[in-house]
């Protein structure tokens with residue numbers, strides 16, 4: 001075994017069904033008395049439920065969380081937190097709401113309790129992406145990591161099947177790239193493979209039967225492990241391409257991850273034979289071929305496969321490739337404009353990866 005370094009993130013996790021009932025005791029354990037509740041406009045009823053659970057002892061509800069954490073919304077939320085004398089933030093929702101919680105917490109030092117309702121994994125990372133004047137910047141700081149995460153499987157039962165599918169593949173992508181990260185290690189490999197296995201086996205069931213409780217448990221557990229991988233080691237080609245497509249072309253987050261993953265993996269495959277074998281072992285129906293397993297999974301999830309399905313234009317393929325190769329980063333295979341352009345063209349057209 002090669003020498004390695006492993007940094008454990010100091011988060012506290014409460015996992016299961018009905019775990020939201022532990023929120024009040026968690027708030028008092030942390031000696032907090034005025035949490036500001038955060039949600040998107042679509043999930044304000046979830047924030048109201050938290051207010052009831054806490055007997056109304058909250059600073060208020062701020063229900064304007066938005067994708068990519070725009071600076072204007074953060075400024076408004078910060079003003080509200082100050083005016084209501086909030087002593088903490090509680091975010092309930094997906095990566096967008098959790099991002100707002102992180103943005104407030106890192107600027108104020110307020111403790112952050114996270115209650116995730118998608119599989120995106122932001123709750124397990126010390127990473128924050130924010131946008132100002134249409135430009136997305138990302139930073140990492142151990143202080144960004146939320147102090148407590150409450151995973152309540154019951155909250156994921158309402159996640160529509162199509163979103164469950166793409167959000168779940170978004171999580172799988174974190175683990176796939178963790179397996180070949182430059183700073184990967186045996187502990188992260190264990191978490192990554194267990195995370196992929198849990199999601200790959202449960203997502204097809206969720207798509208056909210969204211109310212399947214056992215599958216929902218397995219998917220959320222997998223999402224937690226995959227989020228841990230994202231927070232622990234460096235990401236490469238796949239995440240950089242998705243960052244480009246989301247940041248510069250406003251493509252939807254989870255759907256873009258879902259389309260790009262098999263293509264990014266196929267691009268790197270010649271340089272990561274051991275990882276491809278490990279992946280094939282945890283992808284049902286792969287017959288020893290991880291790309292085949294991933295294509296099969298996406299077919300069973302009935303997800304859209306082409307960037308063009310989300311308004312991406314063929315003439316932007318070249319521009320996206322140019323941006324994606326302009327900032328050098330580590331990747332198991334050199335990132336070259338020609339093959340990356342072809343990768344993006346195939347992803348645009350919705351062709352199968354091979």
Ligand code: NAD
Nearest residue numbers: 040042043068094095096117118120122125127158159253
């Ligand atoms: P999201 O948070 O944008 O949620 C999408 C929509 O689904 C919202 O309207 C939300 O209210 C709704 N929703 C969420 N959970 C629901 C549920 N259980 N039932 C019904 N509706 C529900 O989507 P996301 O994919 O979770 O997050 C994407 C954002 O998170 C992006 O901005 C991305 O960059 C960021 N992200 C950051 C990290 C990180 O480590 N910093 C990791 C992953 C994602």
